[in-house]
Amino acid sequence: MDPAERIKASFSKQGLMGTLGATLGTIAPGRVDIELRLSPAISQQHGFVHAGAISAIADTAAGYAALSLMPADTGVLTTEFKINLVAPAAGERIIARGRVVKAGRTLTLAQAEVFAVSDGQEKLIALLTATMMSIKGRDGIND
Amino acid sequence: MDPAERIKASFSKQGLMGTLGATLGTIAPGRVDIELRLSPAISQQHGFVHAGAISAIADTAAGYAALSLMPADTGVLTTEFKINLVAPAAGERIIARGRVVKAGRTLTLAQAEVFAVSDGQEKLIALLTATMMSIKGRDGIND
Amino acid sequence: MDPAERIKASFSKQGLMGTLGATLGTIAPGRVDIELRLSPAISQQHGFVHAGAISAIADTAAGYAALSLMPADTGVLTTEFKINLVAPAAGERIIARGRVVKAGRTLTLAQAEVFAVSDGQEKLIALLTATMMSIKGRDGIND
Amino acid sequence: MDPAERIKASFSKQGLMGTLGATLGTIAPGRVDIELRLSPAISQQHGFVHAGAISAIADTAAGYAALSLMPADTGVLTTEFKINLVAPAAGERIIARGRVVKAGRTLTLAQAEVFAVSDGQEKLIALLTATMMSIKGRDGIND
Numbered sequence A, B, C, D: 001m002d003p004a005e006r007i008k009a010s011f012s013k014q015g016l017m018g019t020l021g022a023t024l025g026t027i028a029p030g031r032v033d034i035e036l037r038l039s040p041a042i043s044q045q046h047g048f049v050h051a052g053a054i055s056a057i058a059d060t061a062a063g064y065a066a067l068s069l070m071p072a073d074t075g076v077l078t079t080e081f082k083i084n085l086v087a088p089a090a091g092e093r094i095i096a097r098g099r100v101v102k103a104g105r106t107l108t109l110a111q112a113e114v115f116a117v118s119d120g121q122e123k124l125i126a127l128l129t130a131t132m133m134s135i136k137g138r139d140g141i142n143d
Helices: A003-012 A016-019 A050-067 B001-010 B017-022 B051-067 C003-012 C015-020 C049-067 D003-012 D015-019 D051-067
Strands: A022-028 A031-037 A076-083 A095-104 A107-118 A121-136 B022-028 B031-037 B075-085 B093-102 B108-118 B121-136 C023-028 C031-038 C076-087 C093-102 C107-116 C121-136 D021-027 D031-036 D074-085 D093-102 D105-117 D121-136
Touching: A003 A016, A003 A022, A003 A050, A003 B075, A003 D121, A016 A022, A016 A050, A016 B017, A016 B051, A016 B121, A022 A050, A031 A050, A031 B121, A050 A076, A050 A095, A050 A107, A050 A121, A050 B017, A050 B051, A076 D121, A095 A121, A095 D121, A107 B108, A107 D105, A121 C015, A121 D093, A121 D121, B001 B022, B001 B051, B017 D074, B022 B051, B022 D003, B031 B051, B051 B075, B051 B093, B051 B108, B051 B121, B075 C121, B093 B121, B093 C121, B121 C093, B121 C121, C003 C093, C015 C023, C015 C049, C015 D015, C015 D051, C023 C049, C031 C049, C049 C076, C049 C093, C049 C107, C049 C121, C049 D015, C049 D051, C093 C121, D015 D021, D021 D051, D031 D051, D051 D074, D051 D093, D051 D121
Parallel strands: none
Antiparallel strands: A022 A031, A031 A095, A076 A121, A076 B075, A095 A107, A107 A121, B022 B031, B031 B093, B075 B121, B093 B108, B108 B121, C023 C031, C031 C093, C076 C121, C076 D074, C093 C107, C107 C121, D021 D031, D031 D093, D074 D121, D093 D105, D105 D121
16 A cells, blocks of 8 residues: 555544544655644633644654655554644644654654744744554564 | 532533533542542543543643642642553543642642442552642633 | 672762762662762752762662662663753762652663762752663673 | 853853853754763763753753743743654764754743764754743843
């Protein structure tokens, strides 16, 4: 299967992405974007986007960026991530731009920058770094 | 307002917690639990609970644990967190147990352990550490 | 070799621990302590202990806590850690108490709390969480 | 004082940098490099550079990158950092390239990439992200 098709098929199986209303953007080798339209359904108590929603799309973008460089029979699992939240999100939508920093046989280091988009302007709101693990030969885990 | 009432009122304003179906558990000074019933609506591609959903309740539990020790006119914002995911979640529900490690005037270090609960047994699935910031005198941020 | 003897032998090979003047403390299954006497040789610009020196003993304590639960032919490597520094170090010495949170076949999650010791009183100054990797069958890596 | 002079003067007060044998490289607004010559004095048990030594120069490079954008009466303290170690260090020396991701009034997010240099070739070995805090009006902390 084409890597982009593989990621689209996998993304559509993610219940959480549907629940949040996230959508896939650009897919390229080692790079995947995910977008999220702002709404009260993903807010924290002050009306900003919840750190959990920001993390969810950033982790997913980083994970698929890693998967895009892995063999077809391999699955990806997040083993850890750290996210720094540098500004509250405001605007129409946020976009997480995932990219691979270093691909390894077992572990891949990936990063995602998250931007708030307002009137066509992008402003950095968060930075995530994640360790992604390649999973082989485990039933049901090949994406 | 009673600290527990304050956290309950704040929690009910979090759109994301409602969207995910999370509920508040025990509230004590420096300690807050949040639960999440497992369902396909919060899954990743392999059917496990999405790291973003685990992070969302762990971050919220850690944040309210921090808020529970802050003055009444103060709000809390997450500035960063790291989460290690040590096992896939299986069972009926997951529970994040937030607690304050060190409360400071500006920054508070909080932690959340997340457990999968199955047949009354708890199994550790994730560990989060977070830096929470006290916000004073900013409009609309007092929880 | 006895696990404690193995860790002592490995520790003595760590050039950095000798350079910093760090010493091994208690060794138990899943738990290792490392101490460091305070001196201007390990300071940052304000005279406090440098975050790099705190990290060095915390990472080492966490790594040996992980190694203490691994088979004899296995080596340990740090793949990532995060450290929160909650207070400047003052007193006679600091002590890092490493312990395993979750031991896995490939990855082990370990933690280290670092305390400043002054007049027999311990005060928390830092908290580290680390992912340790088991290395097998690679020349020269069996500790 | 000229910002570069200020950083040089501050660096020379860091006992740990002298103990490790680290040296300052390029200084520019929002960017600072620090180098470390490889030697057995900074090794871990397998002969690689110790993660603590890598962290020490990466944290320092990130901290001074942050300080380079702060007012003259302000000091900088690391509140937390995370480092991913993606390859063991080999070669003649390592270089940490610190840069500011987002400067704020109280908190600054900085990053450092660490490279091993061998025969003029640079290879990424580690990535650090750090939260740096501005300190004002505290005795003895103005760098």
